[in-house]
Amino acid sequence: MIAETVCSAVSxxxxxxxxxxxxxxxxxxAARIGAYALVPIxxxxxxxxxxxxDTAFSVKAWAGIGVLGVAWxxxxxxxxxxxxxxxxxxxxxxxxxxxxxxxxxxxxxAPSLGQGSRPAARPAAQxxxxxxxxxxxxxxAILKKHGI
Numbered sequence: 223m224i225a226e227t228v229c230s231a232v233s234x235x236x237x238x239x240x241x242x243x244x245x246x247x248x249x250x251x252a253a254r255i256g257a258y259a260l261v262p263i264x265x266x267x268x269x270x271x272x273x274x275x276d277t278a279f280s281v282k283a284w285a286g287i288g289v290l291g292v293a294w295x296x297x298x299x300x301x302x303x304x305x306x307x308x309x310x311x312x313x314x315x316x317x318x319x320x321x322x323x324x325x326x327x328x329x330x331x332a333p334s335l336g337q338g339s340r341p342a343a344r345p346a347a348q349x350x351x352x353x354x355x356x357x358x359x360x361x362x363a364i365l366k367k368h369g370i
Contacts, residue, residue, distance in 0.1 A: 225271045229262035236260075 236259020244252035
């Protein structure tokens with residue numbers, strides 16, 4: 223009952239402001255203010271205000287809003303975890319299958335940690351081909367021009 227009275231008062235005040243604005247020869251602004259002023263009384267007449275008031279003071283409605291909040295929180299958490307872990311479930315399963323095949327070398331003769339005293343061998347330098355694949359002379363010239 224109070225909500226309907228307040229909405230009616232707001233609409234009446236808005237229509238009064240629209241009338242004053244129209245008196246000042248600002249008809250477009252007056253029409254816009256009048257449109258906004260009619261919204262609260264329209265909501266009262268359609269029953270939206272009564273429904274909102276009943277919902278605002280209903281324990282069941284607030285419990286439902288809480289459940290929706292928990293569902294949204296779970297959904298967003300699982301999305302964040304999925305993005306952080308890298309891919310979808312199918313992609314992770316495929317990666318696990320590929321990793322299981324390479325996990326143990328079937329013909330390993332010595333433990334991998336047993337030879338720590340010997341320095342690691344450097345990879346052999348690749349021989350230069352007769353014709354270089356890419357020419358970087360123009361890039362080098364630009365870098366030299368800028369003193370880099």
